[in-house]
Amino acid sequence: MLLYNSLHGKKEPFAPMQADHARLYVCGITAYDYCHIGHARSAVVFDVLVRYLRFRGWKVTFVRNFTDIDDKIIARAAAEGISPEAVAEKYIAAFYEDMDRLGILRADFEPRATEHIPGMIRLTESLIAKGHAYATDQGDVYFRVRSFPGYGRLSGRNIEEMRSGARVEPGESKEDPLDFALWKSTKPGEPSWSSPWGPGRPGWHLECSVMSEELLGLPLDIHGGGQDLTFPHHENEMAQSMADTGEEFARFWVHNGFVQVNAEKMSKSLGNFVTIRDILAKFQPEVLRFFLISKHYRSPLDFSYSSMEESEKALHRIYQTIALLEEHAGRSKWSDAELPPEVPAELASLENEWTRSMEDDVNTAGALGHVFGAVRLANRMLENKSWQKSSGGRDLGARILRDFQQWGQAMGVFQDKPGQWLEQLKLTRISRNNLDVGQVEQLLAARQDARQAKDFQQADALRAELSAMGVAVRDTPDGQRWDVL
RNA sequence: GGCGGCAUAGCCAAGUGGUAAGGCAGCGGUCUGCAAAACCGCCAUUCUCCGGUUCAAAUCCGGAUGCCGCCUCCA
Known part of the structure; x- marks a missing residue:
């Protein structure tokens, strides 16, 4: 089969590296809020990929992680007045509720970042030892981007052009603005783990490098995620892993396109943020799934x-x-x-x-x-x-x-x-249109009487009334049947 | 500014060299006392525009126009 490989920008014949066994790693969610339509698309796209690879007869080992420690989680914890751990638990549980309804198969491994801290520390130490990373006096560790010649290969950019755009937070002491954090020293009140550089927490990109290697081995057959993750997340993952192993990190990079709402990017500031829950309050889950697969996975998809x-x-x-x-x-x-x-x-x-x-x-x-x-x-x-x-x-x-x-x-x-x-569809539509079933049944009974009396004019008037409510009546040998339009 | 993507009927959407899938809407029909429910049929000589390559292009090349995404947390 052919798969589009973002690494080379073209479709390439795909087959697992190990005979008949495909190994996939897909970036899951950061658990700090309810999942939106974009998460649904990514989940469905890779669910279909996994299903199809299996359908084709390959054994598939599929890993999808949860980021359960991160700035956004900490911010959310402060906002909700609960611990970061509780925030992660809450939204991971919500993720499962939503994804189960969408028929997303569970991954074979669903690791959480906080379960792999020792591995992340080891990788960081190894990168320092190899000269690809450095610790600062503040207890932060940064990846030395210029030490890795392939940087920019995945996202198609070169280091010189990126310099102006890179940003340095106040208080950071990077050697180069392009460098990114492997380990962040803890600020007061934040969750932390002890490390050779003092108490701190891992940078975001590290977890995927570590967990994919531990659970699947490198190189991966397929690494997937949303298109927006290409840079910097995937570029950085690739840099870390390849700088450490000296080998290819993933053979195929697969990225799904974005969901837009009313032809605009979905964002909280635009107020066009649509969660899976919003949609499933009005439609059957399979309808959303059908909608998501009715356009090619790499194209932008406009939700309405x-x-x-x-x-x-x-x-x-x-x-x-x-x-x-x-x-x-x-x-x-x-x-x-x-x-x-x-x-x-x-x-x-x-x-x-x-x-x-x-x-x-x-x-x-x-x-x-x-x-x-x-x-x-x-x-x-x-x-x-x-x-x-x-x-x-x-x-x-x-x-x-x-x-x-x-x-x-x-x-x-x-x-x-x-x-x-079909029955569920009817119930869904009844509730979506706020139909009064009792009233519908009254009208149906009246129409039944009118028809028996051959008063077709009255029967048709009642049909028109029902129709105006969005109810279609059909006469069958077993009596009247009705559907919601 | 840099990088990338997309432009196919009223709307949504497949199709990457061989003569335009499919869905929704619309129209015609079957069924029906009637019927907007169900089913069947019809519905782009043409693929944003202009050039070029070719026996042949929606599909390849060059140019123009328009839209979008990424470059900063983001699926």
């Missing part, structure tokens, strides 16, 4: 509630067809007829195209297009009276159901029972 509604309708269409296919599969009698050969051939072609899309840099957007191809094919078969009751139709229906199952597993969607999903 109207896009969510479109995704909801699209997903509804798929579940609707799955429901029809399952019902169809329950038939007891089948004629001997076969389908015209081009019909199963069309399905075979869609199956190939689905795989081709996924093999091409995990193109879920393209793959979904072929899923809809199968939806249409299924519906065409179901609509055709002679196809529908033929053994050829039975086989085609079973094969499409199996495809949906497999495709869904690889992408982390279509896993629910269709009846349940």
